[in-house]
Amino acid sequence: MDSIIQGIAIYALPVIFAITLHEAAHGYVAKYFGDFTAYNAGRISLNPIKHVDPIGTIVVPLTLFILSKLTVGAGFLFGWAKPVPVNFGNLRQPKRDMLWVAAAGPGANLVMTFFWAFIIKLGLIMSDSSFATPMILMGKAGIEINVILMVLNLLPLPPLDGGRMAVSLLPQRIAYQFSRIEPYGFMILLLLLFSGVLGAIIWPIITTIKLIMVSIFGLYI
Template sequence: MDFDLSELAYIASVWALPVLLAITLHEAAHGFIAWSYGDDTAYKLGRVTMNPLKHIHPIGTILLPLALIVLKAPFLFGYAKPVPVATHRLRKPRRDMVYVAAAGPMANLILATISALLYNLVPLLPDAAALWLAQTLRISIIVNLVLAVLNLLPLPPLDGGRIAVGILPISLAVPLARLERYGIFILLGAFFLLPYLGRELGLDIRVFDWLIRAPVNWMLPFFSGLAGLPEAMRL
């Protein structure tokens, strides 16, 4: 198969910038809030930065998404290198960790909002630039909403899991926290293994659609309105 390198470069440009910004701001937000609440671990390691090279995970950010593209998966999945947080250095560890965890999804929601507002500038640009900006901002809105919703799932090591550990009673928080080492495998099993088993059994098990696609599509009309779009975007 022949590839048009200019076309591939264009596709990469409209995807790479939104994804790198989404990952960078998400992780930098964790580090910044931890730093502001007394833990300078991430700051000393240079993780309170918008430099994407500091946050890229070779498997989660590069190899896993590439593998899903090659396998023609119905959706992309990936993750960045986690920002280290020394919980005991936080002023009020249990409470402050909730803020640190919530900072990542909040950064993605803010970036989605900014992307939607910037979309209103598209008609002011020349055709070629307008097309590129429109595609890039649409991808940015969707990528950031997907990251926000995914990370708010109440399963450690996702941010939602850490938020849940911080606000639940100790009797529930402790067993939930113990799931952290298995969380990524539970997530991958739910998104990939369960749908496969469901197809083998003649069942329609679409965990990604239920947990991610549905909430994102519920929010997209609001962001489409901010962008001035006549019809709501869909994931």
């Protein structure tokens, strides 16, 4: 039980900011390309409260984390925030600009992996401080959750960001047909998750990215 409580304390901040900054980035880039829907709704904010979904940001990640501690071979940690409202019709060039709006979320997660890598390095430098170990553990958690969210969201499955990026890049006729998958996307994702197929697809990619982080920053993750 103590290890679960300690783990929750370590993962809480990285999970909340990984999910909420991901959504805020979508809104910011949408505003840049002409859609003020998220801005007018107050969703371009670094305040996590603006983005937290009680189920996706708290209940699901917490449940998966506890299961990972109690069950050998449990699934990976992930979650979601309240989707930032984007009216793609308001974008200056909707099909083209959709690519950048969608890519902004995973891009934010990538930036946060570098931030948490810096926190680990700082913790290693401050090795004599009582803050060193919590900083290192939180940094490792931050890298893990952001890499997972980045890779997961880049899957070419609407309504994931990778699916929207695919719609933007595909020829108009094919893009329209592909976009019709969106109402079933979440069900497909859950099916892939519980069947183990999702893990088989993304874990090698996640591991490779973490190895790259190790080689760049000289970290042990």
